Amino acid sequence: MRLRIEMDVKPSEMAATDRLTECLAITNLPSVVVTHMLSFLSWEDKLNVIIAIPQWCSCFRAVAAWKCVEYGNEMDENMYFLKEKRTKFLFCIKQYGKYMRSIKLIFGSKLSHMAIKIMHAVSEFCSHLTYFHIGQEVPLQVDESLVWRKSVVNGICSILQNCNQLNSVSICQPVIDWTESPDNNIILNIIQQGLAHKITNLELNAESLWEHEGYQDFLKNFTHLKRLVTRRENITDEILLVLAQHKLEEVTLVQEEEIPLQQQEHLKEGFWTKVLNICPTFQIDMILRYIMVIKDSFPAMMPLRKLILDDLVNIVTKGVLEHLTENYKDCLEHFTYTNSLLENYETGDRRLPSSLVNMAMKCTKLRSLQYGFPLSSTSILLLARARKLEKLLIQAVEVSYEYDWQTDPNWSSEFVAWLKASGKNERTLELAVSEILGFKWKLSYDPFTLDEQLNTMYM
Missing domain, CATH: 3.80.10.10 (Ribonuclease Inhibitor)
Structure with a gap:
């Protein structure tokens, strides 16, 4: 037996229902609500929303819609689609860059012509930027194509020069060949152009120090550095103390080879006492691999926050x-x-x-x-x-x-x-x-x- 239910709906009630449905339509949401929703979306999703709901176009022209723009995950992409992804991001910067206050760029492959165009677009269209981060994801096998040369250096420096409201800048894992001229060296070029004081976070891995010899005395020029990641073998008491006397608050030291006996006298208890007198909240992370560790590797007073011991x-x-x-x-x-x-x-x-x-x-x-x-x-x-x-x-x-x-x-x-x-x-x-x-x-x-x-x- 089939049960049939008939509902007698009056025309006035149907009209009221239609009006309610219209009021609840997504295109009728208040702009402040839409802008808040957009702030949680990635830049790619935002571009898709513009196509799907063109009525929201005006909501994209607001700072609140672009709280933090992150470009990355290139190593997870199919190489055949990488150029298209960079092209879309370039369009995004040109269209909405003036509303962006925070941009994070992490490239996973060669910084080609399109990547350079992105940097210059940031410099030209993101004049109100307050935070800028650029980094390089490093694959297991690194070749010369990943080295940051003159065009990359110029692109980054143009951002540092033209974005006058920057108060936080991160340079993460640049690939540098120290045998090349300063024009091809982002670190030396930033110092020569008087821009080192703008860098607040500097992260140098092994690929950042190709053919670099001796201690990293160049770090003393980065007077507003708050965070540093670098190799333990290239650091001395003097270098870290100078940085601590300026702005440095935390350091990560990576050690993957034994260091000479005379250098083992650096970073001992007396040194950390001096650092903590300058900055009581100073913190250090240590990553130790392929070496021998003994009690003397860990002096008293060192404000150790993270310790990784591997292999x-x-x-x-x-x-x-x-x-x-x-x-x-x-x-x-x-x-x-x-x-x-x-x-x-x-x-x-x-x-x-x-x-x-x-x-x-x-x-x-x-x-x-x-x-x-x-x-x-x-x-x-x-x-x-x-x-x-x-x-x-x-x-x-x-x-x-x-x-x-x-x-x-x-x-x-x-x-x-x-x-x-x-x-x-x-x-x-x-x-x-x-x-x-x-x-x-x-x-x-x-x-x-x-x-x-x-x-x-x-x-």
């Missing part, structure tokens, strides 16, 4: 980890110890799990911990209970499901039973840790690659 030539011992905890219990926020080379299957110091738990308990600011060596489910549960971390990254392949701790006299029989029950398999472990940390926590099955973390840090 070391020696094993971090319980003594070193306890030394780190004691020295940096009031400042350490992120700690990573792993081996990203899959062919290495080191077991690490078997006493480290207890030291890790001790670190989590004593380092009051610790927010993230990543460990890439064998760890029992009991150790993971104790880590989670020691501190409510925002990030706890453990690879599933390293986990054993066993109760391998000596029972503490202060542990109740109920707590021991909970440790054993919660750590008996992957599912119970993940559920227990999720409940402790307050978010859905899972063991990682993805191979850990430090390069991704470094790129995130640089960018």
